[in-house]
Amino acid sequence: MPALKGPPGSGSHGSPGQGQSKSERTRERLLHAAAVTLSRLGYAGMRLVDVGEEAGVQAPAIYYYWPSREQLIEEVVTVGTVRLREYVAAALAAAPPGTPALDRLDIAIDAHLRQLMSESAFAHAVIRNISQLPAAIRSHQIVEERRYAEIWRSLFTEAVDSGELRSGLDPDLAQPLIIGILNWAAEWWSPKRSSIDAVVATAQSIVRHGVAAEAAGASGISGA
Amino acid sequence: MPALKGPPGSGSHGSPGQGQSKSERTRERLLHAAAVTLSRLGYAGMRLVDVGEEAGVQAPAIYYYWPSREQLIEEVVTVGTVRLREYVAAALAAAPPGTPALDRLDIAIDAHLRQLMSESAFAHAVIRNISQLPAAIRSHQIVEERRYAEIWRSLFTEAVDSGELRSGLDPDLAQPLIIGILNWAAEWWSPKRSSIDAVVATAQSIVRHGVAAEAAGASGISGA
């Protein structure tokens, strides 16, 4: 009975694959393959054979790293949610203090969209599957998701408090509607269709005008 | 070898269930059950047992009406797309001639959201599954979807031509982004959370301000 690896990658997703053991790299390759396959075929449709194929490995090899298919999926969606949250949080944290709420909203939109469209199949896998995931698998993910939602909630709260949000707009409805703009991009966008920059800019423009108080200008932040 | 029913419901989805034979009603019940189950469990996760259970029938009974699981799903997604398109098209057709493009946009948003949130599990099933459906199953659906997309494209074209769309906004990007606001509502909205009317009004408000040319007023049409 070989001692199963604890999850070593849990904190090291900054710079992908250099100074790790072969085993660690295989594990990451499998996790990534699972994310890709999961977003293509869905929760019930993802076969371990597909994952193995995507990673260049036979299916049973997966059991060396995870005790079950369910655990693998659980890690994919948890990692996907965590990375998305951390990416957006980091972008916001990098903004100088005193940045207006609407500019911070632009930053969050930029980060969320980029993470979704280019950075990782993980966020993609989460967004396409949460609604169909058995509750048992979401136990960890759901915690992270709530933490992420909290970021957006506070963005809107800031905007309300500073008077930047158009009055009469319910922030508790506006927020999920705006998220919809971003998340749905995972369904239709492809690099052939347009540049990421163009999508980000258009989304920012629509959202800013869509929620800003009447007086607000149309400017944005620099091109981050 | 009992002659399989041709699809009798193909044109009669206006007023649900009164003057039909028991068989026709069972077929509709099964189709609806399939839509519900499909949106809950996804393409690969939908079991015929679940569909049967939802409809109060044993699974093999399904084969009296459809030759295979795939054909059943194909009908669900096709019907879902057709109904959505027809519902939105009808709402737009009811607008008086000369209605400004942005007001027509409000109408389309209203219709799309209502169809999605209350009218039918069908649109729901489509939206949650298109990306994961095998191409073979989408052959018919995809045609209807293109026709539906054409409605939205022309809405935006009208808005551009009449100068109601904010200049600098790419309508080919704005359109799918706006659709995202609507479709994603299927993921988060529940009747416990808010009224449909509130969601519709908020979405309309965000979209109107989001895409309107600077001079445009914030008014809408009457409440439907």
Added chain:
DNA sequence: GTTATCTTTTAACCGCCATTAGAAGATTGC
């Protein structure tokens, strides 16, 4: 009330896929 047809059920069948067992290949320390 009997017969022909329509509808639904129960009881297999069969293939697919997660999982397990156990053997073979790497890898590393010595």
Added chain:
DNA sequence: GCAATCTTCTAATGGCGGTTAAAAGATAAC
């Protein structure tokens, strides 16, 4: 280069679920 461990493979196993077969229940016409 040899042994211990780590990693991956090939070859079963077992259950689940789509599908088929054939019988049993409705239904309607006469």
